[in-house]
Structure formats: structure tokens, C-alpha cells
Amino acid sequence: MANFYTDNPALRLHLNHPMMKKIVALKERDFAEADKYDFAPRNFEDAMDNYDRVLEIVGDICGNIVAENAEDVDHNGPKVVNNRVIYAEGTQKNLEATRKAGLMGMSMPRRLGGLNFPITPYIMAADIVSRADAGFENLWGLQDCAETIYEFADDAQKEKYIPRVCAGETMSMDLTEPDAGSDLQSVMLKATQKEDGSWVLNGVKRFITNGDADIHLVLARSEEGSHDGRGLSMFIYDKRNGGVNVRRIENKMGIKGSPTCELTYKDAPAELVGSRRLGLIKYVMALMNGARLGIAAQSVGLSEIAYREALGYAKEREQFGKAIINFPAVAEILSVMKAKLDASRTLLYACARFVDMYKIYDDIAKERPLTLEEKKEAKYYSKLADAFTPLAKGMTSEFANQNAYDCIQIHGGSGFMKDYACERVYRDARITSIYEGTTQLQVVAAIRHVTTGTYLNKIREMEAEQVVPEDEGVKNTLVFMTQQYANAVQSVLGVKDSGYQDFMARRLVEMAGHIIMGYLLLEDTQRDESFRKSLHVYVNYGQAEVAKHADFIGNFRPEEITDYLYTETKEESAE
Amino acid sequence: MSLNIIVLAKQVPDTRNVGKDAMKADGTVNRAALPAIFNPEDLNALEQALKLKEMYPGTKVTLLTMGPARAAEVIREGLYRGADKGIVLSDRAFAGADTLATSYALSAAIKKIGEYDLILGGRQAIDGDTAQVGPQVAEKLGLPQVTYAEDILKAENGKVTVKRRIESGVETVEAPYPVVITVNGSAEECRPRNAKAVMKYKNAAVPSEVAADEAKKAFVEARPDLQIGEWNCEYVGADLSQCGLAGSPTKVKGIENVVFTAKEARKVENTDEALEGLIVELIANHTIG
Numbered sequence: 006m007a008n009f010y011t012d013n014p015a016l017r018l019h020l021n022h023p024m025m026k027k028i029v030a031l032k033e034r035d036f037a038e039a040d041k042y043d044f045a046p047r048n049f050e051d052a053m054d055n056y057d058r059v060l061e062i063v064g065d066i067c068g069n070i071v072a073e074n075a076e077d078v079d080h081n082g083p084k085v086v087n088n089r090v091i092y093a094e095g096t097q098k099n100l101e102a103t104r105k106a107g108l109m110g111m112s113m114p115r116r117l118g119g120l121n122f123p124i125t126p127y128i129m130a131a132d133i134v135s136r137a138d139a140g141f142e143n144l145w146g147l148q149d150c151a152e153t154i155y156e157f158a159d160d161a162q163k164e165k166y167i168p169r170v171c172a173g174e175t176m177s178m179d180l181t182e183p184d185a186g187s188d189l190q191s192v193m194l195k196a197t198q199k200e201d202g203s204w205v206l207n208g209v210k211r212f213i214t215n216g217d218a219d220i221h222l223v224l225a226r227s228e229e230g231s232h233d234g235r236g237l238s239m240f241i242y243d244k245r246n247g248g249v250n251v252r253r254i255e256n257k258m259g260i261k262g263s264p265t266c267e268l269t270y271k272d273a274p275a276e277l278v279g280s281r282r283l284g285l286i287k288y289v290m291a292l293m294n295g296a297r298l299g300i301a302a303q304s305v306g307l308s309e310i311a312y313r314e315a316l317g318y319a320k321e322r323e324q325f326g327k328a329i330i331n332f333p334a335v336a337e338i339l340s341v342m343k344a345k346l347d348a349s350r351t352l353l354y355a356c357a358r359f360v361d362m363y364k365i366y367d368d369i370a371k372e373r374p375l376t377l378e379e380k381k382e383a384k385y386y387s388k389l390a391d392a393f394t395p396l397a398k399g400m401t402s403e404f405a406n407q408n409a410y411d412c413i414q415i416h417g418g419s420g421f422m423k424d425y426a427c428e429r430v431y432r433d434a435r436i437t438s439i440y441e442g443t444t445q446l447q448v449v450a451a452i453r454h455v456t457t458g459t460y461l462n463k464i465r466e467m468e469a470e471q472v473v474p475e476d477e478g479v480k481n482t483l484v485f486m487t488q489q490y491a492n493a494v495q496s497v498l499g500v501k502d503s504g505y506q507d508f509m510a511r512r513l514v515e516m517a518g519h520i521i522m523g524y525l526l527l528e529d530t531q532r533d534e535s536f537r538k539s540l541h542v543y544v545n546y547g548q549a550e551v552a553k554h555a556d557f558i559g560n561f562r563p564e565e566i567t568d569y570l571y572t573e574t575k576e577e578s579a580e
Numbered sequence: 581m582s583l584n585i586i587v588l589a590k591q592v593p594d595t596r597n598v599g600k601d602a603m604k605a606d607g608t609v610n611r612a613a614l615p616a617i618f619n620p621e622d623l624n625a626l627e628q629a630l631k632l633k634e635m636y637p638g639t640k641v642t643l644l645t646m647g648p649a650r651a652a653e654v655i656r657e658g659l660y661r662g663a664d665k666g667i668v669l670s671d672r673a674f675a676g677a678d679t680l681a682t683s684y685a686l687s688a689a690i691k692k693i694g695e696y697d698l699i700l701g702g703r704q705a706i707d708g709d710t711a712q713v714g715p716q717v718a719e720k721l722g723l724p725q726v727t728y729a730e731d732i733l734k735a736e737n738g739k740v741t742v743k744r745r746i747e748s749g750v751e752t753v754e755a756p757y758p759v760v761i762t763v764n765g766s767a768e769e770c771r772p773r774n775a776k777a778v779m780k781y782k783n784a785a786v787p788s789e790v791a792a793d794e795a796k797k798a799f800v801e802a803r804p805d806l807q808i809g810e811w812n813c814e815y816v817g818a819d820l821s822q823c824g825l826a827g828s829p830t831k832v833k834g835i836e837n838v839v840f841t842a843k844e845a846r847k848v849e850n851t852d853e854a855l856e857g858l859i860v861e862l863i864a865n866h867t868i869g
Contacts, residue, residue, distance in 0.1 A: 044776045045779075055782075058778050058779065062772055062773045106771075106773060106774055107776050108775060120779075
């Protein structure tokens with residue numbers, strides 16, 4: 006009986022991070038609901054025990070049901086019959102199991118049917134689900150959308166929709182259109198208000214994950230004649246009302262169990278969420294931040310399965326009379342995979358804790374005014390969450406892809422065949438650095454925290470922490486890397502050319518990422534020595550990466566940038 | 581229309597993944613070396629009960645197990661999955677029971693529970709593999725029985741319809757209830773634990789489990805929903821001479837360790853003489869007969 010939670014000690018270590026004490030006390034309002042709900046915790050230890058037990062259920066379902074179904078789901082996939090999506094049989098079973106286990110709406114409040122879990126244990130569940138089947142995470146993880154309803158919809162809408170999500174109805178976020186991908190300001194789907202004040206939607210959406218969901222969040226143009234993001238509003242479409250059909254589903258490279266739909270809206274009745282015109286600039290931004298954390302969790306789960314598959318194969322496969330794991334070239338790949346996995350995971354949970362802190366404060370602020378101290382803290386964590394979310398999404402998804410690549414490399418020729426899970430992992434990982442904003446767009450979101458110093462300030466805070474004498478050497482390396490990073494930032498900012506700064510942005514963000522992950526692993530090692538190996542391997546790797554970027558930036562003459570920019574050739578202009 | 585369902589469950593050593601210390605030198609099971617689990621086919625039976633509970637709202641599922649106080653773990657497992665209450669039948673007098681004494685004690689407890697429409701249990705337990713307890717309970721209570729059940733299709737107007745898995749295929753039978761039904765491992769697997777139920781019932785306990793911890797005792801005593809019944813021999817009105825070792829006619833004469841040594845296949849000609857020769861040989865070495 007496999008259990009994907011209990012077989013992975015790193016998860017419990019991250020769950021039991023010292024910051025959880027504060028997160029749990031705030032989330033539970035000092036355990037005010039203990040007498041109101043028979044499943045509410047009475048104190049911190051009780052709450053942590055609850056998370057642990059529920060994650061054990063997640064680990065059980067993932068190990069014994071979701072992972073078992075993954076190959077079949079990948080091969081058979083969903084289909085469209087009469088404009089409706091029929092999930093693969095395995096997907097239906099997975100959904101049924103997670104529903105019966107009550108794992109939907111995990112972070113929603115108890116009064117609306119949820120478990121009132123902080124984001125951190127919820128994200129841990131997403132990490133575990135993704136190791137079992139990344140494509141299933143897309144469906145299960147869309148319960149995230151309930152968070153947006155909870156934050157921005159009115160009370161009647163919350164009471165109408167959130168209990169349904171908690172009971173197991175699925176969700177979708179209908180944003181993308183044929184001409185509005187990364188550039189959501191161009192969304193054209195038309196929202197028309199009728200005389201009685203109600204709204205209807207007309208138009209087309211494309212690339213919609215789980216597009217035949219029970220409850221949709223839809224971005225649509227409510228302001229006739231507008232052309233930018235300020236003319237867009239957010240709506241809820243309830244499938245029970247009808248009006249949206251699935252025209253087709255995409256034939257994708259990976260996450261094949263998750264239906265990616267093209268939708269047609271024909272006078273589909275919808276409810277406005279929050280205020281008009283704030284659809285993109287406020288609500289979708291919040292929705293996307295939540296979704297990006299979800300993709301980071303999906304990436305970590307994929308890195309985990311890639312590492313495990315590679316390790317298992319390397320131990321079994323014998324060549325030249327011994328298991329291939331005993332060849333240094335193979336062992337090195339595996340140790341770097343493990344280091345990237347551990348680094349990804351620690352960044353993911355650091356980010357999740359920051360998100361927890363500011364979101365809980367936001368929620369408390371609806372009940373009572375925050376104290377000055379609380380306001381200050383809320384602002385501090387809100388900024389860190391804003392800085393760490395694109396960093397985590399960008400770095401973990403790139404690492405997931407690298408680990409998936411290396412997983413196939415370890416398998417050699419067999420890895421190129423369809424016989425092993427690694428090829429599915431490779432295909433599934435590929436989307437993580439693309440959707441919910443490409444890595445390039447994560448850099449755009451992250452770079453302002455390079456220039457304003459959010460990352461550097463956090464690094465300095467971590468630098469001030471004590472470490473055991475054994476780890477002083479590693480810390481010195483991180484201090485040195487930080488100096489290289491700070492110098493590189495100064496050098497890039499010194500060139501007063503935004504084109505040049507954009508060109509160097511990726512390098513600076515990556516440098517910050519390596520240093521931050523190094524420090525987080527250092528902190529993990531202080532709590533659990535089993536991380537020391539990954540700490541060493543990662544810092545060696547990160548040191549070389551930081552030096553490489555520092556070198557590139559140092560040697561680069563700003564005028565060289567013209568070599569990289571596209572100019573039409575004579576042949577092209579003649580065409 | 582709602583039902584009262586009793587599910588018989590047994591805590592068993594997990595004999596599916598045995599290590600080399602699974603047996604003691606005297607040939608008995610080394611229970612300390614094997615994790616104690618919910619007997620797998622009893623979980624199949626529980627799933628049938630929970631499915632009926634969904635079909636017939638208001639249905640009450642009561643788990644009954646016989647064993648020491650730690651068998652309350654089986655009850656909690658059932659509560660985590662959707663059972664309504666549980667009882668541990670626990671008394672030193674029940675120790676050493678064979679299937680006859682076990683079914684006697686269980687039937688006494690069932691009479692004490694009083695209201696029941698369906699009594700479900702797994703076909704057999706993975707420690708003894710006898711498949712006798714369910715049928716014996718039916719006999720003792722004077723109830724009809726359906727064995728090898730794979731799916732309980734409906735239970736309406738005093739009649740239950742059951743799909744059975746038999747050697748040659750499946751058959752669907754109807755029986756009046758109250759009835760005892762033993763469920764086969766080929767039936768649907770039990771649903772996972774439910775998150776809210778786990779958070780609620782993790783504190784459920786039999787009195788003797790919390791006796792030593794004042795705070796926990798007070799907490800459970802204030803919450804009737806967390807109280808697991810702990811019934812003894814006297815409480816269920818069982819006759820001591822029919823319980824435990826005293827009530828068990830089965831005596832173990834000896835236990836032999838059987839080690840399969842043959843590694844090669846042997847080919848037997850497809851003739852009457854050759855087959856007869858093989859049968860004689862197998863009888864002679866006690867493989868069959």
C-alpha cells in the first residue's frame with residue numbers, strides 16, 4: 006500500500022516549519038471554532054495533527070488510486086460527446102475518490118463546507134497529487150478558483166457556489182481566447198447586461214483547462230467600446246444554466262487527462278463578480294497568483310516523480326557488470342536532480358507560507374481592523390508573496406523540465422520508448438514553464454523585486470541567521486554569491502537603458518533564485534541533517550550558475566545587444 | 581426507508597506482506613511483527629453498507645468487532661469512512677475463541693444491539709481463512725444467509741437483492757431480511773477515509789483507552805459521538821462456558837512448517853493411468869486428501 010505522503014519525509018519537515026505556529030493561530034483565530042464544529046482543532050498541535058492525517062489520506066489516494074490510473078488516463082484521455090466532456094475512466098475514479106475523501110475546497114472556511122486549511126498544507130496536497138499524475142492536478146487543483154470567489158464575490162454568491170465546490174463540483178478559469186493568450190487585455194468575449202440587470206455572455210474561449218466544469222470563472226468585456234484591460238469584468242457561469250458548449254478539445258503533448266477545451270458561449274447567463282472593470286486588473290491577477298503557486302506545486306511533484314523514476318532505474322539497470330548508479334557520471338546526474346528537487350520544494354513552501362500570512366491577514370481585516378503591527382506584517386508578507394510567487398513558478402518549472410530530461414537520460418534508450426513512466430513525465434512537465442505565464446513572463450513579474458531590493462533584503466535577513474559551525478563554509482559561499490549578485494544588479498541598473506535591463510533580467514532573477522534556494526536549504530539543514538547533501542550539491546551548482554551570469558554581465562558591452570535583436574534581412578524584406 | 585446495518589469487522593495481522601519473523605518458533609503467528617489492520621474483506625463489507633446508506637438516507641451503520649481494547653482502531657477506521665457508531669466486544673473470557681465461540685459471542689452482542697436488518701461481514705479473515713464465522717452467526721441467530729456477495733443491489737420491502745460471485749460465474753439472489761451477508765474480496769473496494777470524519781473521530785475511544793488520561797477521558801465523556809462501546813461477556817449476557825477457550829471445540833494438534841522445495845516442473849502424460857498414479861502419489865504424501 007503505497008503512501009505518497011508518508012514515504013517522503015521531506016514533506017513532514019516542510020509542514021512542521023516553525024512559521025506554522027503563527028499561521029495556524031491566525032488561520033484558526035486562536036481556535037475559536039473548536040466548540041462550533043466537531044472537526045475543528047482545539048489547539049496548535051491538534052491542527053497540525055489534522056493536517057498530517059488529512060495529508061496521509063491524500064498520500065493514500067495518490068499512491069493507490071491516482072498513480073495507478075495515470076498511464077491509462079494518459080493513453081485514453083477525455084473525449085467530447087454532444088458538446089460535453091467525458092473524462093477518462095481513471096479520471097472519473099480519481100475524482101470520485103477525492104470527493105468521497107472530502108478533499109475539495111480544502112482551504113475554504115468551515116461554514117461554507119471547507120476544511121479551513123491554510124494554503125501550505127493544501128499546496129502540499131497539490132505537490133503529492135502531481136507526483137501521482139500531473140494531469141489530474143489540473144482538475145483537482147482548480148478548486149483554487151473558489152479562493153477567488155471567496156475573496157471577491159458577494160455573500161450570496163459565496164454561499165451559493167463555495168459549498169458546491171467543497172462537495173466536489175469542479176471549476177475552470179475561462180481567460181484565454183484565440184487572440185488573447187499572454188496578452189489578456191485583448192479579451193473579446195462579450196458580456197451584455199439585460200434590462201433586468203442580469204448578464205449574458207457571447208463569444209469564444211480557447212485553451213480552457215477543464216472547460217466543461219460545473220462552475221466557471223469567466224473574464225469578459227463588459228464595457229462596450231473599450232479595448233484594454235479596464236473594460237474587462239469577472240463573471241461566474243453556472244453549468245446548470247446552460248449556454249456554453251465544448252466545441253472541441255485539444256490534442257496535447259502532455260497532461261492528456263486534463264481536457265483543454267474550446268468553448269462557445271451563446272447567451273450564457275452569468276453573474277458579475279465584484280465590481281465592473283476590475284476583472285483583469287484585480288481579480289484575474291489574484292487568481293493567477295494562486296494558480297502560479299499551484300503550478301509550482303505541480304512542478305515540484307513532477308520533479309519528485311522524475312527523480313524517483315530515475316533513481317529506481319539506475320539502481321536496477323546493470324551494465325558492465327554493475328548497476329549504473331555506481332558510475333560517477335550517472336550518480337552526478339542523480340545527485341543534481343535531487344538537489345534541484347529539494348531546492349524547488351523548499352522555495353515552494355517558503356512561498357506558500359508567505360501567501361498564507363498575507364491572505365489570512367486580508368481575511369481578518371474583513372472582520373476587524375488590523376493593529377498597526379499586524380498591518381506592517383501583512384504588508385511585509387504580501388510583498389514577499391508577490392516576489393516569491395513568480396520566482397517559485399519560474400524556477401521550479403524549469404527544474405521540473407530539467408529533471409524530466411535527465412530522467413530520460415538515465416533510462417537511456419529505454420527512456421525513449423513508451424514503456425516507462427519517464428516519457429509521460431517528460432511530456433507532462435513541458436507545459437509547466439508555459440502556462441499561467443511563461444518563464445519569460447515570470448521574469449517580468451520578478452524583476453522589480455530585483456531592482457527594488459525585495460530579494461536582497463530577504464537574503465540579508467537569512468544571512469543574519471545562525472548556522473552550525475559545520476555549515477559556515479557553505480554560508481560563506483552564499484555570502485560571496487550574494488556579493489556577485491548585488492554587483493551585477495548595480496552594473497545592470499547603471500546602464501540607463503530599459504532594453505538592456507530587460508535583456509539581463511532573466512540572469513538577475515536566476516541569480517537571486519539560486520542564492521535564495523541555497524539559503525532555504527541551509528535553513529532546512531539546521532532543522533534536519535538529511536538536507537545537507539542537497540545543500541552542498543545545490544550550492545555548488547548555484548555558485549557556478551551565479552558566476553556564469555556574473556561573468557556574462559561583466560563581459561557584456563551594452564552595444565552588443567544589437568546582435569541579439571531581430572532585424573529584417575534583405576532577403577526577407579524582398580519577399 | 582432506512583436500514584439498520586451491522587458490519588462485523590476483525591482486526592487481523594497483515595499477512596499479505598510477511599517478513600521472515602512472521603511466525604514464531606512454535607508455528608503460531610507472531611502478531612507483534614505484523615501490523616494490525618482492518619481485515620480486507622470486512623472493508624469490502626463496510627463499503628456495501630456505506631453504499632446502502634447513500635441509497636437509503638437515514639440508514640445507520642454500526643461496526644462490531646471482538647478483540648482487545650486496541651481493536652477500537654478498527655472501529656475508528658470504520659468511522660473515518662462513514663460508519664455511524666461502533667462497539668468493541670472485549671473480555672478476557674473471549675480469549676482463545678475458535679470460530680464457534682467467536683460466532684457465539686458475536687451473536688450475543690448482536691442480540692444486545694437488538695435492531696438490525698442486515699448483518700454484513702467479510703467472507704473470511706486473512707489470519708484464519710476459515711470463512712466460518714459469518715455463516716455460524718446466521719445459524720445462531722436463526723437468520724438466512726447469503727455468502728460470496730459481490731454487490732448488494734437493493735434492500736426494499738423486506739427483501740434484499742444480492743449479486744453473488746460463485747465459481748462458475750455470478751448469480752443474483754433474493755432473500756428476506758434480517759439476513760446475514762458475507763462479502764467477497766471481488767466486491768468494490770472500500771472508499772478512502774474522509775477528511776472531516778478523520779478530524780472528528782480521531783478522538784473516538786473505548787473507555788479503557790482513555791481511562792489513564794484524565795483530560796482525554798473528560799473530553800470523550802462530554803462527547804457521546806466519540807464514545808465507542810466496550811461490551812463485556814456479562815453485558816451481552818453470554819454463557820461463559822460457550823465463550824473463549826472453554827467454548828472452543830477446535831484444538832490445534834500440531835503445526836508444521838511447510839517449505840516448498842520442488843523447483844522443477846514435472847510433466848504428466850495425459851492418460852488415465854498417469855493421472856491416477858499422480859493422485860495416488862499426492863494422497864500418499866498428504867498433499868491432497
